[in-house]
Amino acid sequence: MKHLLIKTLFIALVFGLAACGGEETAQQGEEEAVDDGVRTVDIIGxxxxxxxxxxAADGLVTGGASGQNVILEAIEASPGEELRIRLTTVSNLPPSAMSHNLAILELEADVDAFARASVQARDNEYIAPEYEDWVIATTAMLGDGETDSFTFTVPEEEGEYDYICSFPGHFAGGMVGKLIVSE
Ligand SMILES: [Cu+2]
Structure with a gap:
């Protein structure tokens, strides 16, 4: 009888601890998603x-209006900074006609060559496989309502890094910007 009681208490204790642990993890997870201290730039395509x-905001170079929003021309960042880019596509068209990504390219990249080759790379989310070495980071190709983000370490080398949308026609249409890295 005494043995059974101890066993019951032990089981209750284990389950109680497991429940507490689970809750804590979920809370930490939520916090991370909301604010983990990494500067986040929320962008819409x-x-x-x-x-x-x-x-408009500190660290962003913005231009004229586009619908309800302002055009993002450049993102200013410090060498070695942790930065998150989050892209959302908002569109009235099907994904086959209107999708966006945001790919940041290395300084030495030939952005025209990259864009031209990427148009052919439908099976690789319009990222030219032969030039993948030029891609510092990219989101997935996103249709209406889809969001993707990446967190990366801004390069140490100062300069103006191109970022583009590599969906066919969009680079030519001006869907580009600069990541300006300077102290
Ligand atoms: Cu696009």
């Missing part, structure tokens, strides 16, 4: 074939 943001 729209039907005007523009990268836009909701509003």
């Amino acid at each position: 729209n039907d005007d074939m523009r990268f836009v943001v909701a509003e």
Whole structure:
């Protein structure tokens, strides 16, 4: 009888601990998703074939309006900074007609050659396999309502890095910007 009681208590204790542990993990997970201290740039790809943001902000170079938003022309960053880019496509068209990605290219990349070759690379989300070495980081190719993000370490080398959308016609249509890296 005493043995059974101890066993019951032990089981209750184990389950109790497991429940507590689970809760804690979930809370930590949520916190990380909301604010893990990494600077995040939220960007929308729209039907005007523009990268836009909701509003001007420190560290962003913005231009004229595009719909409800402002055109994002450049992102300013410090060498070695952790940075998250989050892209969302907002479109009235099907993904086959209007999708976006955001690929940041190395300084030495030939952006025209990359864009031209990537148009042919439908099976590789329009990232030319032969030039993948030029890609510092990229989101997935996103149709309406889809979001993808990446977190990366900004290169130590100062300069202006191109980022583009490599969906056919979008680079030519002006869906480009600069990651400006300087102290
Ligand atoms: Cu695009």
